[in-house]
Amino acid sequence: MIKLRFASPEMLVDINEIPDLGYHRIDADGSVHVGALCRHADLERSSLLATRQPTMAAAAPLVADPIVRNRGTLVGSLCHADPQGDWASVMVSLDGLVVAQGPRGRRTIAVKELVHGPFQTTLAYDEVVVEAIAPAPKGAPAGGYLKLERRVGDFATVGVAVSVDRTGDEVTRAGIGLTGVGGSTISADDAAQLLVGGPLTSDAIGEAAALAAQAAQPRTDHRGSASYKRHLVSVFTSRILTGLIRSQEEAA
Amino acid sequence: MTSLFQEVSPGAAEETPTRQITVTVNGESRTAVVEPRLVLAHLLRNGLNMTGTHTGCDTSNCGACTVLFDGKPVKSCTMFAVQADGHEVMTVEGLAGPSELHAIQEGFKEEHGLQCGFCTPGMMMASKALLDENPSPSEDEIRWALSGNLCRCTGYQNIVKAVMWAARKLEDQG
Amino acid sequence: MTAVDEIKIGGMGASRRRVEDNRFIRGKGNYVDDIVLPGMLHMEILRSPLAHARIKSIDASKAWAMPGVRLVLTGETMAARNLAWMPTLSYDTQAVLATDKVRFQGQEVACVIADDPYIAKDACEAIVVDYEPLPVIVNPTQSLAEGAPLIRDDKENQSNNVVYDWEVGDKDGTDRVFDQADVISKIDLHYPRSHPAPIECCGSIADFNRATSKLTVYMTTQAPHIIRAAVALVAELPEQMIRIISPDIGGGFGNKVPVYPGYVASILASILLERPVKWIEDRTGNLISTGFARDIYLHGELALRKDGRILGVRMKATADHGAFFSDAQPSKFKIGLMHSAFACYDIPNAHLEARGVYTNKAPGGVAYRCSFRVTEAMFFQERMVQAAADDLGMDQAEFRRINFVRDDDFPHRTPWGFLTDSGQYGKCLDVGLEAIGYEEFLKEKEEAAKRGRLLGIGISTMTEPLGAGNSREYDILGIKMFDSAELKIHMTGKALLRTGAKTQGQGHETTWAQIVAHELGLPAEDILVEEGDTDTAPFGMGTYASRSTPVAGAAVAMVSRKIRAKARKIAAHLLEISEEDVEWELGRFYVRSQPDRGVTIQECAMAAYSNMPDGMEPGLENVAYYDPPNLTWPFACYIVTVEVDPETGVWDVLRLVAVDDCGVRINPMIVEGQIMGGLTEAYAMANMQFITFDEHGNCIGSNFTDYLLPTAWETPGIELHEVETPCPHHPIGAKGIGECAAVGGPAAFVNAVMDALKGTGVRNIDMPVFPDRVYEALQTGQDVSGAPPVRTDET
Incomplete structure (x- = not known):
């Protein structure tokens, strides 16, 4: 930012020398x-x-x-x-x-x-x-992050973070965050809420993925069309959640 | 030795803020007076005349300026020189003495891991950090560790071989 | 009495480790930005933020007033010295600093010269330019539209945005075979704009010394002698007072062939200030203003017989040249060597129509790892070939084999008039198919399809013309494209070799010595190679278009032979026999009837300075200028397999096989390095390297966060194979190789993805084949174009 001269701060405070913050x-x-x-x-x-x-x-x-x-x-x-x-x-x-x-x-x-x-x-x-x-998970934490980057170090075309806390099969808390599909990071609350209170099923996953896609507010640009990005939100949400079922089955 | 004088532009002397810093570069303590906005790569290249550290982009992508900062690889164009005050920096010039070669340098030559040579210093510093942490990396681990450094000439395959060559040599050396 | 072992002395065929590495691995390279001269000042360039605008005024008073600022240059300053415009390498003109208007985003508007580069940049920001925006053109359709704004209103007699119309081939004959064709296969393609983007940007240090009148310029140039001539002509300086030094170059790939405004401005600044002036381009400046490549649209048609034979080719190409026509290419060929397409296929009739247009985009048209538009030619060729095979329902490998020029049909005249020299095309294809396991993969692909997986295989086979000239047909700005080598054998048998080429990573310091070793039997390590200094190197045309080995490398062999001829006379004198009785084996002359009586080449060298025959000129030095009889024609077969994720459009390379026939390999290690580097750029073109523009002419891809270069992580592993058909007309049988993989590679990747999508109705996805494009193609069953302006929500 500074090197490209997008930002020219008059004063910059370096916090790197403050002790005990690296934990x-x-x-x-x-x-x-x-x-x-x-x-x-x-x-x-x-x-x-x-x-x-x-x-x-x-x-x-x-x-x-x-x-x-x-x-x-x-x-x-x-x-x-x-x-x-x-x-x-x-x-x-x-x-x-x-x-x-x-x-x-x-x-x-x-x-x-x-x-x-x-x-x-x-x-x-x-x-x-x-x-x-x-914060402390409400049960056993699970989740994942998927990102479409065209090469290492590329900004996300789309990124999806999913976190699910479970007690037994039951989802006790869920959260879904979306990268690169809005003016700021998006919390797909409806999609996450839908998952809470029951087990992860393929139906629930499908609905949550669709709701997450709805929550996205992508723009068409050189990284892809708005509809493509919205679609990726759905695919990534679904893939992470499906992966959780699979690893649960494998563990059992 | 300190310089006797440094010419400054008329009017510039009062206006320009400066800081005195001391950085250990390749084991040697170096003191310089710098503008706070000077980036570390430029201190190394222009202030300390160690031109082995190159700059190739302005966005922390290419990694040509990679040096070891307190032992870890960083992009020296993305740090201010003042941030190195009191720290240790190692550049390509510090890999080996003038008449010697580090195993990584030998490996790059033996396996044709460089062509134009411009990315090479940064690539070797990133390789050193990898081998310091992981003495016998797999091909995937090497490719991953070097994925913050861009090369336009080699297609990377020989760079991977070069790092493996160096790993074997270092292992043989014990 | 044993002959010298050629491999042991580092001769031809030895994978000799590189001499130049000794400095690079120590961080002791000597690139332009490493050079510091006493009293040196620093220059920065202020660039236009707009793509098309009239300049109403420039107010640089604040910049002038800043401490440390020594000079501000504007178009006005340049115009006063008749330097506001300069000639391009294609007989057009280009603005050095804009006077009337700016014609692309990033165009050079003013320069500040200051005590350090930070101050120079500060001062650039303090310059106020008042622009009146004008309508912007970012593609040929807009450029050719009725009522389109005239971009080059600076030129007399320019009434529209057309740069040239050019054609080659037999139109009537081609029309006739199209009338007789069983099937006509058609496809529309765009080879998008790209940028060579070497990791080192461009730069120069101009050092004018008023006392001696000598101008020395350290410069990132691939062709120092051409630059010297250009500076002499543009700046009207006497040529003997100009010294261009091209030190170590951090990659060129064509980016460092043209003359850029920064070079010219730094030279003028040094003349005005009488101090050295350094200009080092930043990455954004590099990407938005210098040396773009490609940007050609093609409508291609093949006339086919049912049995698979190609009867004729029609190509209609439209090249987007940006605001100034500054292609670096032979003057005779307006769209480079585009008409070298289809040279590996035996096709009787062909016709090419080409049109060049101006747009509000950066100029360039450089041959990015490419022999003058050959990259586009071969990409179009191999995409057309794949589409044609599909249209005929034929196997893509078989279709190629049917149409290849046969091994016994050389030299072969192509329909557009080139003469290909040699090759074993079928054998190369066989080696490639065998290596990839073609039949097995086709079965695997079929099996995978049943489970919803999309696998694809892409082939690209091509021969390309490398090593311009001959001088009859090839020139740059009228200067004939020969090259040169000068060899000085010192009395101790050590040697200094200089050529008119200029290495940028190709390893000339290593390989040229190997050629001398091959010809004279001197150990390669005894031969110092120097290039890039016009005061010392013989005149040459530089290194680009894979011409070093075909031309300068040949000159090295020829000058060595001249030396050997003289040494033979000396040997006869030393052996006290007549020259006819002298025999040569590597490194040694001997008496034919007494093989153990002989003298080494080193002994001859000593005698050349201490005991020459009566009447002989002393010394053992010579120079050769080599004008090649023809281009060299290497052949390559690249095969790629991919898997496409139908849900995301992401595709991964499964395997990448390369078979290259570049004739005799001087240093196999270096040749393989060139091939792997080229394939990586091919992968990058197909997958991520992309410079585009929005409707306002803003450049998307102006730094490495948007203009993506692949890292070690994504770059596929490469499997190399070799076939060797020596070049019949090159003194050591070598052909060019530096660019084959970058030229032939992209089509292999795209063909593989298109093969995976076969049956969906999609014929083409423009490069880069981004995941979103693949997904869109899969959804719609239609081709996806990548032409600018880029789609955004605003449009």
């Missing part, structure tokens, strides 16, 4: 806490996420490219508020929060409320986000 951890309740300086690469290599937060684990290797992942951060991605950012969809699907800190102290903001337009957030000018939180 990510999972608390006893299962909530995931990611510090502002935790790099994408840390999440990609995290054994914690791999076993306990599958949606985040699925997305981490698909963010940017391997070199960029050594510098970029999840929190930075959320605050950049690019509608094509991967992490925002993931955190939306997890009903995630960010912790913002400023001279007036700390406050938490739902990721769904953080962004109000392309590259625009509700943060005050003197606030920084110090942590992102994926």
